[in-house]
Structure formats: C-alpha cells, structure tokens
Amino acid sequence: MKIVSHYLQSIDGIAIYPIITLIIFLSMFIAITIWAMKISKKNIQDMKQIPFDDGLIKDENPNY
C-alpha cells in the first residue's frame, strides 16, 4: 500500500483536491444555512402546507 500512496503523493499539486473540496463544501454549507435561517416565517408556513392542498374537487371525489 505504501508503494501506491508514496507514488501518488509525489504527483505535483495533488493535495489541492482535498483542499478544494473542503473549501467548497464549507462555504456552501454556511451560505445555505444562513440563507435558510433568513427565510420568512410566512413563506415557511406556506411551503409546509403544500402537500395538503392538492386541489381535489370534493363533490367528484366523495371520500375526501
């Protein structure tokens, strides 16, 4: 195993990949969390209710 990892570590600039992934993920995670926290309460309430409004016509679908 050491043979392989040793060989790969010698590739120029290979360490950049894990560093890029970490930076992208962390900034994305922070941005989305901040954004999600900022959504207004009313919007959230509206969105939550979406599954309960499917527009069924009661007269034609008697069981609902």
Added chain:
Amino acid sequence: MEIEKFYYDNRIVKYFAYATIFWGIIGMLVGLLAALQLVWPALSFDLAYTTFGRIRPVHTNAVIFAFVGNGIFMGIYYSLQRLTKARMFSDMLSYIHFWGWQLIIVAAATTLVLGFTTSKEYAELEWPLDIAIAIIWVVFGWNMMGTIIKRRTGHIYVAIWFYIATFVTVAILHIVNSFAIPVTFWKSYSLYAGVQDALVQWWYGHNAVAFFLTTPYLGLMYYFLPKAANRPIYSYKLSIIHFWALIFLYIWAGPHHLLYSSLPDWTQALGVIFSIMLIAPSWGGMLNGLLTLRGAWDRVREDPILKFLVVAVTAYGLSTFEGPMMSLKSVNAITHFTDWTIAHVHIGALGWNGFMTFGIIYWLIPRIFDTKLYSKKLANTHFWLGTLGILFYAIPLYWGAVTQALMWKEFTADGFLKYPNFLETVTQIIPMYHARILGGTLYITGALLFVYNIFRTVKSGNFVKEEAAEAPAREKIGLKRQQGEGFHRWLERRPIQFMLLALLAILIGGVIEVVPTYLIKSNIPTISSVKPYTPLELEGRDIYIREGCYTCHSQMVRPFRSETERYGEYSKAGEFVYDHPFQWGSKRTGPDLSREGVVTGKMYKPASWHYNHMKDPRLVSPQSIMPAYPWLLTNDLDLSSIDKKIRVMQKLGVPYPEGFVDIAKDDLLKQADLIVENLRNGGVETQNNKEIVALIAYLHRLGADISKK
C-alpha cells in the same frame, strides 16, 4: 383568475404499485433462495442458472431496481401530480416509462441468470441493457420535468427537489460507470482497468445507494409522512439544509468503499471525513421525520401506516450512522469483506426502503380505490413480522461478522494463524446463516400478508382512474427575479435552472473525485513482470466473471499481517493494470484468490485439485458451502470471439504484440495442452477444449506475476 379543471392520472400510479408489489415478492424470494444456498449448497441444483454466483446479482438487482425502482416511480407519479397540481406531462411517456422499465427488468433477470454480466456490482447488466436503461431514464426525467414546468403552483415543494436530484445524478452515475467496449452483443470489457475501474465502480456503487435508494425515498418521506400523519413537516428549513448538504456531500464519499485496498491514503482520509460529515444532514432528515409526529405519537400506536414509516425513518437513521462508522479505518479493518456489510445494507433495504414502501402502499391504495384498508389488524401483524424479520436477519449477521473477522485475525502464542483453514471460520458462523434464513422468512411472510391485505382492499374498492381537481392557472411572472424575491425562491420557480444547479453541485464533487482517478491511471507504478493474460487465461477469466465468482471471493490482499500470513504478499496497484474489469470483490464467503497462482504460496492448489473441486467442492472439503460447477467439466470452450476479445483488449491499451490476434488460437491450444498434461499427471483425463481448462489456467495465473523475478 381563471380556475382550471384537470384530472390526476391514478392508473399509472396503480400500475407502478402493482409492479412494486410483484417484483418485491420476487426479489425477496430470490434473496431467500440465496440465503438457503449458503447453508445448503445442494439448493444450487448443480445448474449453471441457479448457482449462488448468478442468483445473488438477480436478488440485488431485483430489490434495488425492480422493487425500490418501481416504488420510487409509484410514489413520484402520485405525489408529483398533486404537488404541482398538474397531470403528468404526457400519458404516452408515462406508459413508455412503465412498460420500458418492466421489460428491462425481465431482460435483466434473464441475462443475469444466463451469465451475461459485467461483474460490476449493481451495474452487472451488459451494454445493450445499459443503453435501454439510459433511454427509459430520460423518458422518466422528461416526463417529470415537463410536469414541473407546466405546474399550477408557484413554489416547488422540497420533495420534488429530491426527485430532480435523483434524476440527474443517477443518469450521470449510470453513464460514467457503464463505459465499455462491446465484444459481442452480450459481452463487453470495461473501459477502465484495475484501480481506476474500482474507483469508478465504487463511486457509482456508493452513489447508487445515495441517489437511488436514499434521495428519492427522502422525497417520498417529505410528502407521505406529513400526509399520513396529517400534519406538516416539522422543520422546512431543516429540509432545505438537509437537501443541499446531502447532495453535495454524498457524491464525495465514494472512495471509503475501498479502504485498505490499493488506494492512496489521502483519498481514503477524504472519503472518511466526508462520510462522517454525512451523519449531520442524514440525522437532520431523520429527526425532521420523527419530529413531524410530535404530539401524534398516540396515533402511532393505533395506525400501522405510521408504525411502518417510523421504523423506516429510524432504520434510515441507523444505517446512515452505521455507514460512516464503517468507513473508519479501524472499524473497516474488521467489517470489510464480512457479513457486516450484508447486515448493514439490509437495515437499509428491509427497514428504510421496504417499510417506507409498505407504509406508502397501505396509505395510497385505499385512496386511489376510494375505500378503506381491508384489515388494520393484518397490517399490524405484517408490521411485527417485518420488524422481527429485520432483527432476526441483521443481529445474527453482525454477530457472525465479528466472530469471523476475529477468527481471521487470531494468532497463536507461537505467531501462527490460529485458524489457517478459511473453511473453519465459515463453519463457525453457519448457525448465524440459519438465523438469517428465519429472519428472511419472517419478513417475507409479513410481505405475503401485505399482498393479501392489498388484494382484498382492491377487491372492496372502486378504482378512481381519473381524479378530478381544480386550481388556478399559474401566474406568469416572467423569468426575472421579482423585487424582494430571494435567490432560492426564484430558483424554485425555475425548475430547469434548479436542475442545472443540482447537476453542478454533483458535478463539482464528481469531477474533483474523478480527476485524481485519471491521474492515478497514469501514475500507477508499472511492474515489469506483470504481463497481459494469455488468450486461454482471458477465456478463463471470462468464465470466472460469468459464474459470478466475485460474489464470494475477493482478489485483494490487504496489508495486514493476518492477511499476508494467510494469503501471501499484499496486493499492489500495478498488478491490476490489465484487469478489465477489476475483480476485487466486496465479500469473502470463500477465501481471497489473488495469490492462487503463486506456486510456492499458501493458496496454491494443483490443477487436479481444482478439477475435482469444481466437480464437487465437497469431494475435497467436506464442509464447503460452495456450489458445484459440473458443467465446466463438460462444456466446450467457446473460442468464436477470442480474436475479437484480443482486439478489444488492444484497443483498451493492453500491450499484446502486433499480429498477436493471428496466433491467439494456437497459443491458447498450446497452453491448454500443457494443462491437460498437468491434469493427467494428477490422475484426471480431459480434453484441451473444455471450460475447466481455461478456468484452471486463469486461477494458476492469479497473483503469480510478481512472484516471478
């Protein structure tokens, strides 16, 4: 505003529901057969078509793509129409999708049983079927995106985000992993070899779990759990974070499936870090599901549907905790190649996917049939049988896995392996395999009650083929962002842009993971003694692949003393450069075979031993649970495509000398004669054109190159 009247298409939902139930039962029964074969190898019936190596891929493919696949489509076709207040975009696409998918399933089961396989786990299907899958998948995506675009609602509910991510990601995974060069209509060689092939395969394998078994079902959870509990999701904000964190993270966590194999440490470390970070969004999702039921727990006691959903979400939490744990090096050193993996995936399949599917169907069928569930009591019995089934399935396997792993690693005071005979460690855990059969039987019994219950419910109701609904047409507010409209709000009403962004998210992860893979290819240290397979060995290798030997035998000696002591020199990346596809395997029901050909090694067996072993493994190892392969002794070797095979290999960069094609057949027969001679010396008479000769040639080549100086 003008109110539009329209109809939901319930018929397509019904079709997919029936297909889910049908394939579910088939997939589970085939799984039970596989479990029985591991205790009573005679149940392979000495028939090529019914040996474990072919049955196991049928089971995994049936459960994943037929049972869960149809379950996904059932749930999406029901919820998508209602969440968008629109009928499916095109009825014709709906039914092309349905029948196309069922046809693929039938073709898949048939070809796998016939031994047409790429041997890449959960992607075993050969190239014509891969193309068919891609086409039908696009039909599904087209129909779905069309529906979303013509929706009557403004906001796109979070469940649909999960559906969109599923569509784009599965498409990419499937295409990238399936690259191969065809040899014949039912045979191809992977474009990738060795380490690279393994990386791509497990990038696919891991993300197939993520984007076929997880994200679509999370979408279903976000729709059906609130519906069944009749209360909105606990935290919509959490669901947003859950979604984005999950799709960004999952795609990066692939390499952890290959810990301790020939991968660079940093790839492993990266995979592990991300796997652990995955706990956060996964558990956020699980808690979101469970907390939705706050204040309604009294109903969980009464309502079997909620029971199923609660256990499903809990199983999701369990597997997403267990998965990251298994990616820790120290844990993985024990669990990898053992039944732990099998137990782990069944917590997911039986608990998360299975129970979620049962819950949804119990909820949905009475609604589209305008009736009540036939028997709540029966559903409750199903619930308990299923739950006990999961426990009886998983706990013994965990137990057996640890037992076996510790036996593999145990040394005597004098420094020798305490259990040098691999079979000893198998015999030890056979009782656990019995318990697993009991678990599986309980689960299937429950599922049969479910089928009866649904059948009676259907009989008692009247199918509502077209369900009338009305909604105002969607306001046309233009493509531009409105004043005060946040970016994500804007994004949610632009489904194509949304899809592209989701695609971008998974592509960034994918590219960052795949680029080092390509660097690896050109950076694998070449080992000068490693040579391409001879034509006879290549034919033998194809038989090895056809019979699914990789389902039970790994070809990967990890750098542990317990492994090098048992098998020989640990595996090097440079040994696999001509392996299209790689054969590392993921489970050791039998011993590792990567040093089978090292004459001075511990694993080496003479040709006559292999001959008798294939004829009936119990002739040489009385307690063996390996199936017999008598047909290998009588089948003539098919040499019709050897020229083509060599040519394809050359195209893939395997350095056969120029003009080798012309002498390939002669070379093959010459080597076959040597093996026949060798067998004769061992007291076995056979001819040089039998399949067994090729297989022995391959087995005697395994791992031998680096021992030649």
